[in-house]
Amino acid sequence: MPAILIHGVPDTHHVWDGVRRYLTRTDVEAWDLPGFGAPRPDGFGSTKEEYVSWLIDRLERIGESVDLVGHDWGCIFTARVASVRPDLVRTWAGGNGPISSEYVWHPLAKIWQDQAAGDRFMDELEPESFADLVAGFDVPAELAREMVGRVDGPMKDSILKLYRSAVTMGAEWEPGLAQVSAPCLVFWGVLDPACQIEFGVKLAAAVRATKVAELDCNHWPPLQRPAEVAAALEAHWGAYAGG
Numbered sequence: 474m475p476a477i478l479i480h481g482v483p484d485t486h487h488v489w490d491g492v493r494r495y496l497t498r499t500d501v502e503a504w505d506l507p508g509f510g511a512p513r514p515d516g517f518g519s520t521k522e523e524y525v526s527w528l529i530d531r532l533e534r535i536g537e538s539v540d541l542v543g544h545d546w547g548c549i550f551t552a553r554v555a556s557v558r559p560d561l562v563r564t565w566a567g568g569n570g571p572i573s574s575e576y577v578w579h580p581l582a583k584i585w586q587d588q589a590a591g592d593r594f595m596d597e598l599e600p601e602s603f604a605d606l607v608a609g610f611d612v613p614a615e616l617a618r619e620m621v622g623r624v625d626g627p628m629k630d631s632i633l634k635l636y637r638s639a640v641t642m643g644a645e646w647e648p649g650l651a652q653v654s655a656p657c658l659v660f661w662g663v664l665d666p667a668c669q670i671e672f673g674v675k676l677a678a679a680v681r682a683t684k685v686a687e688l689d690c691n692h693w694p695p696l697q698r699p700a701e702v703a704a705a706l707e708a709h710w711g712a713y714a715g716g
Contacts, residue, residue, distance in 0.1 A: 474537050474563055476710065478503040479528070481545020481570065482632055483624050485510035488544065491699030496707065504531070506547075508631030510623060519631040520638035525553045529561065538563040540710050541655075544695055545570050545668075546635070549642070552680065555657075556649035564713050565680070566658040566706055569665055569692050571672035572679070574644040578636075579667035581606075585636040595629040611664070611691040650679035658709040660686040660702055662694045684709070 476498065478489045486503035487510075493501055505511035507527060508519055517523055528550055532539060541562045543551035548570025555562040578586065585591040600621045607617040657680040661673030670687065677685045686705040690697035 474539055475500040475502055475535065476540040476542060476706075477501075477532070479541070479543040479547030479551050480504075480506065480509065481543070481547045481549075482635070483509075483628060484545070484547075484620060485623050487619070487623070488693070488695050492695050492703045492706070495700045495703030498707070498710070506550075506631075508627045510628075513627060513631070518638075519634035521550075521553075521635060521642060522638070524550050524635070525557070528554050529558055532558070532561045540564045541566075542706060543567045543570065545692070549646070552650065552653065552676070553646055555655055555680075556646070556652045559652065559654045562653075562655040564657070564710060565653065565655045566660065566709055567676070568660040568673070568686075568694055568702075569662055569668045571668050571676065572643055572646050572650060573672050573675050574647050575675075576643045576668075576672055578640075581667075582636055585633055586640055588637075591633050591636070595633060598624070598629065600624070610667075610693060612693050612696050616696050647679065650676070653680045656709070656713050657682040658684055658686065658705060660688060660694055660705050662690040662692055662697065663687045664690060665692040667692055683712070 480486055480488045486505045489503040507513040507517050538561055541551045548567030549572055552567055555565045584594050604617045604621040608614050659673050659677040659682045661670055663670045688694045688698045688701055694702050
């Protein structure tokens with residue numbers, strides 16, 4: 474049974490490159506979500522529901538349950554998959570992706586959710602200034618530039634459509650967390666100003682996580698603490714190796 478790693482926004486599978494270098498298992502796949510380094514299927518509207526459906530369809534093709542991992546929106550999507558299709562998930566791990574009716578969207582999300590302000594933001598987006606914004610979350614400058622360099626037209630459009638579909642995501646999806654049956658691990662950068670650690674603790678309680686790995690970093694543990702994330706994942710997987 475493989476491990477599947479899912480990225481967030483504005484990332485691609487490359488957000489996991491550092492973590493994968495520290496993993497010892499060889500059956501690990503990091504997928505690109507549609508619009509984020511991968512083509513969008515015909516008619517794909519980049520809503521939160523469509524991303525979850527896309528993940529479910531692809532996971533079904535594997536033919537066995539997987540060790541599912543997500544960061545940021547990847548955390549949110551994979552937790553939703555684990556809640557509505559527990560048969561597809563052997564273990565789950567996620568970080569820095571809040572799913573709570575009490576969560577207040579961060580300022581940039583609110584811009585993207587506004588039709589006029591979001592469209593203007595993307596139209597006027599300059600890679601250098603956006604890289605500076607990402608680096609402001611303590612992401613190493615080189616990695617921030619690489620990340621922003623992958624932001625193209627489809628990704629901009631997908632980000633706007635995703636966030637506009639998700640204004641009330643927390644209230645909609647939080648109740649379903651009680652249906653998650655897989656053993657869970659939550660890892661969280663405790664210095665994250667956009668997705669505060671209290672929501673990592675709330676998420677862990679909602680999914681009855683066996684552990685909350687609180688990491689001394691900002692929003693991007695896979696980029697800032699890859700060795701620690703890898704160690705936490707392997708310990709989590711190893712605890713259920715016979716499951």
